[in-house]
Amino acid sequence: MHFYITGDTHGNFSRIVAFCRERHTTKEDVLIILGDVGLNYFLDERDKRLKEKVAALNITLFCIHGNHEARPWEAEGYEEKLWMRARVYAEPDYPNLLFAKDGEIYTMRGKRVLAIGGAYSVDKEYRLSYGYRWFESEQPSEEIKAYTERQLKAAGWRVDYVLSHTVPLDFEPVWCFLPGLDQSKVDKSTEKWLQTIHERLEIREGWFAGHYHCQCEGNGLRILFEDYGEICREEETSAEGGMPTEGEAMNIREELFALRDEGYAAFQQKLIPGVPAERVIGVRVPELRKLAKRYYKDSEHRQFLQALPHGYYDEDLLHALLIAEEKDFARCLEETEAFLPFVDNWAVCDIFSPKVFAKHKEELLQRIRIWAKSEKTYTCRFGIGMLMQHFLDTDFDAAYLEIPATVQSEEYYVNMMLAWFFATALAKQWEATIPYLETSGLRGGHTIRQYRRRGRATA
Numbered sequence: 001m002h003f004y005i006t007g008d009t010h011g012n013f014s015r016i017v018a019f020c021r022e023r024h025t026t027k028e029d030v031l032i033i034l035g036d037v038g039l040n041y042f043l044d045e046r047d048k049r050l051k052e053k054v055a056a057l058n059i060t061l062f063c064i065h066g067n068h069e070a071r072p073w074e075a076e077g078y079e080e081k082l083w084m085r086a087r088v089y090a091e092p093d094y095p096n097l098l099f100a101k102d103g104e105i106y107t108m109r110g111k112r113v114l115a116i117g118g119a120y121s122v123d124k125e126y127r128l129s130y131g132y133r134w135f136e137s138e139q140p141s142e143e144i145k146a147y148t149e150r151q152l153k154a155a156g157w158r159v160d161y162v163l164s165h166t167v168p169l170d171f172e173p174v175w176c177f178l179p180g181l182d183q184s185k186v187d188k189s190t191e192k193w194l195q196t197i198h199e200r201l202e203i204r205e206g207w208f209a210g211h212y213h214c215q216c217e218g219n220g221l222r223i224l225f226e227d228y229g230e231i232c233r234e235e236e237t238s239a240e241g242g243m244p245t246e247g248e249a250m251n252i253r254e255e256l257f258a259l260r261d262e263g264y265a266a267f268q269q270k271l272i273p274g275v276p277a278e279r280v281i282g283v284r285v286p287e288l289r290k291l292a293k294r295y296y297k298d299s300e301h302r303q304f305l306q307a308l309p310h311g312y313y314d315e316d317l318l319h320a321l322l323i324a325e326e327k328d329f330a331r332c333l334e335e336t337e338a339f340l341p342f343v344d345n346w347a348v349c350d351i352f353s354p355k356v357f358a359k360h361k362e363e364l365l366q367r368i369r370i371w372a373k374s375e376k377t378y379t380c381r382f383g384i385g386m387l388m389q390h391f392l393d394t395d396f397d398a399a400y401l402e403i404p405a406t407v408q409s410e411e412y413y414v415n416m417m418l419a420w421f422f423a424t425a426l427a428k429q430w431e432a433t434i435p436y437l438e439t440s441g442l443r444g445g446h447t448i449r450q451y452r453r454r455g456r457a458t459a
Helices: 014-023 045-055 124-130 142-154 189-200 234-240 246-258 262-271 285-296 300-306 313-325 329-342 346-351 355-359 361-372 377-390 398-405 412-428 430-440 445-458
Strands: 003-006 030-033 060-063 079-083 086-091 094-100 105-108 111-116 158-164 202-209 216-218 221-223 228-231
Touching: 003 014, 014 030, 045 094, 079 246, 086 105, 111 142, 142 189, 202 228, 246 285, 246 313, 285 300, 285 313, 300 313, 300 329, 313 329, 313 346, 329 355, 329 361, 329 377, 346 377, 346 412, 355 361, 355 377, 361 377, 361 398, 377 398, 377 412, 398 412, 398 430, 412 430
Parallel strands: 003 030, 030 060, 060 094, 111 158, 158 202, 202 221
Antiparallel strands: 003 228, 079 086, 086 094, 105 111, 216 221
């Protein structure tokens, strides 16, 4: 399997036919086209006839959106599906013609590959004046930009490759600009946005773009037209180890989607307002627990645990439940530390409860003290939750009340956990907790007082 890459085709695939013949490609091989592919241009039978010819090629096309073509959802027949652990648009009749969804991060041989399509058409006025097709959706919308930035935030602003149509502003090949064109009238909003992405993003391998009908390379960015490259080579990924391969983690995601309950997904989305709706698959927790117990028994779950960050909320839940099954304390603690920075909502945080912690209270308490001091909302919440779960019964010591009492935070989900902790402490250890609350001058006491009555009633 190879991941080849090339520039714009504009509906002319004669060189692609020759490339496939020369390389003896198969449908397992992927050719990335960096925009203006030309398969969704007329939006009529002419596109269909071209797709039939191109789909017959012995290769899979992975297409970035350009500016001289419609977006897949503007054409009939496209559906979203999973491919390389992210979403693509595909037509059932042409399963080897795939279009990237802007902002998705694909996993190709363990490498994270970001797709960002679209650009401004400098010939817009000419096209409108002479009856050529122009597409209003040519540039990424504010919604697409926001989605892309959410995906990058979830990925820790680190990827291996970026695939785009145009380039960040500082990388524009000005020597390729059309002569006589007034550049002051060209909309550079996409290039300016990509510049902000480039400045924030850690790119481990390289950035590839098309659009300019030229071939050049420098400062980690390569512009392609009719030349070819290759990314995610097998020898590179196998030598590095580390990330799991596509197939190893994909099976788990496919099984999660097979268990999807759309009604439950809609219900979950209301409970976790900070999580984008597109990240919620909708798998019920009992099903996730069954999966965790089953996957823990084979080696596949190790690759899944390495594949951080996950693309879906349900994968985060499963990750937490898999760690909870780990019986070796040292390994469990290592996996917990690796996962906590990626926990971004209360539901994943609160379901995360490793069983082996109960047998290693002394070592656990040391970690709790560190977690509770964290500036990361859900690391802090997790630490207080573990203190509440493991140290308010037979192992209780009044001195432990100092751990949550010293937490200073304006975060809602931290303060709600503090209130939950002290309400539970009142219920389980009233005699020690009530004097402490009365005399400590605890910050946020107004939040905690509302729980005293309930704590007294259940004590």
